[in-house]
Amino acid sequence: MTRAALQALLSHWLRSPFQLAMLLAGLALATALWSGVQALNAEARAAYATAENLLGDGTSAQLESPSGRMPEGEFARLRRAGWDVSPVVEGRASLGDTRVTVLGIEPLTASSGGTSAELVTPDLTGFLAGVGFAHPRTLNEIGTSQPDLRPSQAIPIGTVLMDIAQAQTLLDMRGHITRLTLAPVQRDGLTPLNTLAPDLRLVAPGDGTDLAGLTDSFHLNLTAFGLLAFTVGLFIVHSAVGLAFEQRRTMFRTLRALGVPLRHLALLLAAELALFAILAGMAGLALGYLMAATLLPDVAATLRGLYGAPVPGTLRFDPVWALAGMGMTLAGTALAGGQALWRLWRLPVLAPAQPRAWAHAGARSLRLQGGVAVALAIIALILAQINGGLITGFALLAAALLAAALIMPLVLAGGLALGQRLARGPVAQWFWADSRQNLPRLSLALMALLLALATNIGVGTMVSSFRTTFIAWLDQRLVAEVTVTPRTPSEARALQNFLQTHADATLPMQRIDARLAAQPGQVYAMKDHATFRDNWPLLDAVPHVWDRLAAGEGVLVNEQLARRAGLRPGTATLEMPDIGVLPVLGVYSDYGNPLAQATLGLDRFTGAWPDTPVRQFALRSENPQALITALQDEFGLPGNQITDQAQAKALSLAVFERTFLITGALNVLTLSIAAIALFAALVTLSGMRLVQLAPLWALGLTTRRLAALELGRALVLAGMTLVLALPVGLVLAQILLAVINVQAFGWRLPLQFFPADWARLAFWAGLAVLAAALLPAWRLWRHGPHQLLKVFAHEK
Amino acid sequence: MKPCLAAFATALLLTAAPAQAQGFAGLGTTAEDFSVPERGRELTFPQDHGAHPDFRIEWWYLTATLTGDDGQDYGAQWTLFRSALQPGEAAGFASPQVWMGHAGLTTADSHFAVETFGRGGTGQAGVTPDPFSAFIDDWHMTSRAGPDSDPYDRLHIHATGHDFSYDLTAQAQGPLVLHGDQGYSVKSQGGQASYYYSQPFYDITGTLHLPDGPVSVSGHGWLDREWSSQPLADDQAGWDWFSLGFDDGHRMMGFQLRGAQVFTSGTWIAPDGTATPLPPDALEFTPLGSARVAGRDVPVRWRIDWPEGGVSITTEPLNPHAWMDLSVSYWEGPLRFSGSHTGRGYLEMTGY
Structure with missing residues (x-):
């Protein structure tokens, strides 16, 4: 009996292979997008963990000097006092054909916690004698000139691990170390560190460069996108499952009448769904893996560019x-198919076998839906007033989108009613009335379309607004014609002497790492110069800000820090390490930087941290090309250490574009899924609508006319959805710019409008809808008479 | 020969081997790059109390048999090992000198062991000849001798781990003793040798800090100094080394190197410091009973026979489980002996 029942149930899919394909495609796509995004996130997080585990930094406190380096004698001094510390030297250096982060450790005193210990211990003598380790990709970039480097996947990309003595030589840091790592367990009764080394700062474990924390917002964004795509995919599944249920009503009744117990039948249907979920899920996983592998290089580039996070560009299978x-697929299928099963459960044995529209929304349920939409809108308004962090921001987004989606059928119904009132002639009146009649059956697919379109508009507006602002900001920030990066402190001194006569202005870039308002951050020095006075992108400032900054009377802070710590120029103050409390003089925009940042006048800076090396010189020159040539001739600087303005801008823009490449890709995918959802709904509807269309045909309307009307309806509905999607998308963009961005990155951007983008989207969406409506219309046109006749023959 | 040192050196040498095979410069795993001990070179003090960076391995090794004011027996060990990746010294972290400190403390029912590592050049670890101090981290063995006496005549020793520490003062009651041929000590039939001398006549006082609280102790101590560049013969797998203090005032150092052939050697020391080198095979070592320690059988009870000297004694460890469970692991602990003579001493065994 079970076998016969199962055969009967499955035979439906044999007769409707297209429906089956729809169901499987919907599930597979939903799974692919969701799991693809998860794979990207997991890979990135694994990379952060690699970086943290290398030295066991997650578990060890660090001792740092505000100037970024300390004499190596500090190490011996603390060891002789009984403290279990190990020195680390870290810095950037040119190695072979590239620049890398050089990480020098002292393996004899290093704690055994990190992965570096596992690497070094098997051949300690070799390591001490100069053998280093790097990721295979880094080795490729370095080239063959460094035979003493061995490959290891445990090293973050772009980092070279080596013995401290080698690292000191490479970084020109002989006699100095960058920081000291404290072993997690120290002996009792030692002289306290603040007595022993009052100049050194103790940084608690995980406080330094918390990549996971910094990049959380980025990954939350990705997850939200994946979830949205998953939801849209579930719309397809819901349509397909619901339709299959409706079409098999007769079969269910017959099976029940033949004695198949209800529980049994429900179980069989659930098993069928589970089977589909597993099949489609596997396909979706394969697709998702492919998608993630394709997108990962860009995501990796984004994370490196935005946060300096070392993420490899290749995906592992987990x-x-x-x-x-x-x-997730199984749960989603259960959610999407649950309604059908529930209705089967409540189906009376002798229920009429008439197929009824599966989501038959009466006036009452429409009112209910409207009520929920209004409630959600109110919740969204309340959430907009709360400054509650990223999760609140996303809740706000979800509430606003859902409210818009739920209210849409009501608005469409109103629009169609208006159309009906304005219509002249019987066919036109039928057209509008029939559209209203069919709206409930299409509304789910239209909701999916609305979500996809609104997301497209919202995210597109956000990205474009960001790009416009960012380009203008780059022009303000990158005023210097040439930037040169000295390789060593001695080269920096030589450069400074040389540049005094060769450049119109030499603006040294010095910085120290510091904690600002309890956040990881940096303090920069700024020379008093017209370059900054005329161009620096100040968002807010006290009067005479530049004079006061030059006089050392206060600090400038970046927007991120100002927002997170609530600093307003004129009233707020900031505690600066080694200096004390200084008034905040101004706030400047600082896009693309995850860290808090403060800027001090050069004199005040060098007064507090006199030994800070110059990391970069920004140079003003009438003839930048001549200056670059002179620098290359005089110092033999390789190309990657001299950057001209155009290069710098191009580089920043490239980072920017790659940042949003994944956004664009996900946008396209979401829209495709919505188109498929609409396609599924239209195809299923076309099968059921024969009953309604047959009488019109019998009255004399040609199948060609009928097909054109069907096409026209799809376009009208899609058009109305697009019109609705525009304001929803703009609200979404505003939420992204004013709430999500501020929470995630710490900067707020002005909303700008890009009608050309909307027109382009309208075109593509129209094309997608047309493509979705074309097949059912074409089928009606080609096979019409024969099928329409059948309606009467079956006396349905 | 103090086996542990050799074990330490062996460990470093073993890891160096693949590097050498890959041709990394300057590792100098062949003894030719280092100085080698020469018969007839006269040891001079206090210079030779300091480090010899041109030799591959060296150590400052103090053991003490102690009795607490609670009447219990204790044993303490303090060692600083030096192992050079290349001959010579360089400033800062570029120094090729690797230092390792071991400290042990033995009671009848517990054994504590701790180690620490460092490299020369930074001031974290090393030996300064004048004033004499051997140190690593906050451990040290520092001379407290007067200006006209040998720096080893009076030493202060400190070591500390997470669960124990000790402070000891060692006062020499006799002269330095040169082993072998005026300090040139042969280690195998193949001719491997080291420079080797001792100060076996210390009276020791001090305090042990144990988990249960401090204990005042007094007793006797023995300082070994040895340096060399030649690894042991290929087939020599382990050592059993004894330093013995006889109740009649004599001292005896004796060891056997276990290989294809057993190589034994020793020194008989009169109460006035007169040293008599014992020729190879003059001493016989017979294991009498073993204990299961750290997953292996270790012979912790021995009979030692020196027929020509009329010595036939049986040793009994204070704690059979005196295993130094460190990067380089070995057995090291205090003992009492009886038979033809009675007294206390220290035993070190490796290769088990």
Whole structure:
């Protein structure tokens, strides 16, 4: 009996292979997008963990000097006092054909916690004698000139691990170290560190460069996108499952009448769904993996550019990820198919076998839907007033989008009613009335379309607004014609002497790492110069800000810091390490920087941290090309250490574009899924609508006319949806710019409008809708008479 | 020969081997790059109390048999090992000198062991000849001798781990003793040798800080100084080394190197410091009973026979489980002996 029942149930899919394909495609796409995004996130997080585990930094406190370096004698001094510390030297250096982060450790005293210990211990003598380790990709970039480097996947990309003595030589830091790592367990009764080394700062474990924390917002963004795509995919599944249920009503009744118990039948249907979920889930996982592997290089580039996070560009396969993705698919299928099963459960044995519209929304349920939409809108308004962080921001987004989606059928119904009132002639009146009649059956697919379109508009507006602002900001920030990066402190001194006569102005870039308002941050020095006075992108400032800054009377802070710590120029103050409390003189925009930043006048800076090396010189020159040539001739500087303004801008823009490349890709995918959802709904509807269309045909309307009317309806509905999507998208953009961005990155951007983008989107969306409506219309046109006749023959 | 040192050196040499095979310059795993001990070179003090960076391995090794004011027996060990990746010294972290400190403390029912590492050049670890101090981290063995006496005549010793520490003062009651041929000590039939001398006549007082609280102790101590560049013969797998203080005032150092052939050697020291080198095979070592320690069988009870000297004694460890469970692991602990003579001493065993 079970076998016969199962055969009967499955035979439906054989007769409707297209429906089956729709169901499987919907599930597979939803799974692919969701799991693809998860794979990207997991890979990035694994890379952060690699970086943290290298020295066991997650568990060890660090001792740092505000100037970024200390004499190596500090190490011996603390060891002789009984403290279990190990020195680390870290810095950037040219190695072979590239620049890398050189990480020098002292393996004899290093704590055994980090992965570096596992690497070094098997051949300690070799390591001490100069053998280093780097990621295979880094080795490729370095080239063959460094035979003493061995490959290791445990090293973050762009980092070279070596013995401290080698690192000191490479970084020109002989006699100095960057910081001291404290072993997690220290002996009792030692002289306290603040007595022993009052100049050194103790940084608690995980406080330094918390990549996971910094990049959280980025990953939350990705997750939200993945979830949105998943939801849209579930719309497809819901349509397909609901339709299959409706079409098999007769079969259910017959099976029940033949004695199949209800529980049994429900179980069989659930098993069928689960089977589809597993099949589609596996396909989706494969797709998702492909998608993630394709997008990962860009995501990696984004994370490196935005946060300096070392993420490799190649994807590994993780079974946990696959299981989680499959679980999500099963749960999603249960959610999308649950309604059908529930209705089966409540189906009376002798229920009429008439197929009824599956989501038959009466006036009452429409009112209910409207009520929920209004409630959600109110919640969104309340959430907009709360400054509650990123999660609140996303809740606000979700509430606003959902409210818009739920209210849409009501608005469409109103629009169609208006159309009906304005219509003249019987066919036109039928057209509008029939559209209203069918709206409930299409509304889910239209909601999916609305979500996809609104997201497209919202995210597109956000990105374009960002790009416009960012380009203007780059022009303000990158005024210097040439930037040169000295390789060593001695080269910096030589450069400074040389540049005094060769450049119109030499603006040294010096900085120290510091904690500002309890956040990881940096303090920069700024020379008093017209370059900054005329161009620096100040968002807010006290009067005479530049004079006061030059006089050392206060600090400038970046927008991120100002927002997070609530600093307003004129009233706020900031505690500066080694200096004390200084008034905040101004706030400047600082896009693309995850860290808090403060800027001091050069004299005040060098007074507090006299030994800080110059990391970069920004140079003003009438003839930048001649200056670059002179620098190359005089110092033999390689190309990557001299950057002209155009290069710098191009580089920044490239980072920017790559940042949003993934956004664009996800946008396209979401829209495609919405188109498929609409396609599924239209195709299923076209099968059921024969009953309604047959009488019109019998009255004399040609199948060609009928097909054109069907096409026209799809376009009208899609057009109305697009018109609705525009304001929803702009609200979304405003939320992204004013709430999500501020929470995630710390900067707020002005909303700008890009009608050309909307027109382009309208065109593509129209094309997608047309493509979705074309097949059902074409089928009606080609096979019409024969099928329409059948309606009467079956006396449905 | 103090086996542990050799074990330490062996460990470093073993890891160096693949590097050498890959041709990394300057590792100098062949003894030719280092100085080698020469018969007939006269040891001079206090200079030779300091480090010899041109030799591959060296150590300052103090053991003490102690009795607490609670009447219990204790043993303490303090060692600083030096192992050079290349001959010579360089400033800062570029120094090729690797230092390792070991400290042990033995009671009848507990054994504590701790180690620490460092490299020369930075001031974290090393030996300064004048004033004499051997140190690593906050451990040290520092001379407190007067200006006209040998720096080793009076030493202060300190070491500390997470669960124990000790402070000891060692006062020499006799002269330095040169082993072998005026300090040139042969280690195998193949001719491997080291420079080797001792100060076996210390009276020791001090305090042990144990988890249960401090204990005042007094007793006797023995300082070994040895340096060399030649690894042991290929087939020599382990050592059993004894330093013995006889109740009648004599001292005896004796060891056997276990290989294809067993190589034994020793020194008989009169109460006035007169040293008599014992020729190879003059001493016989017979294991009498073993204990299961750290997953292996270690012979912790021995009979030692020196027929020509009329010595036939049986040793009994204070704690059979005196295993130094460190990067380089070995057995090292205090003992009492009886038989033809009675007294206390220290035993070190490696290669088990």
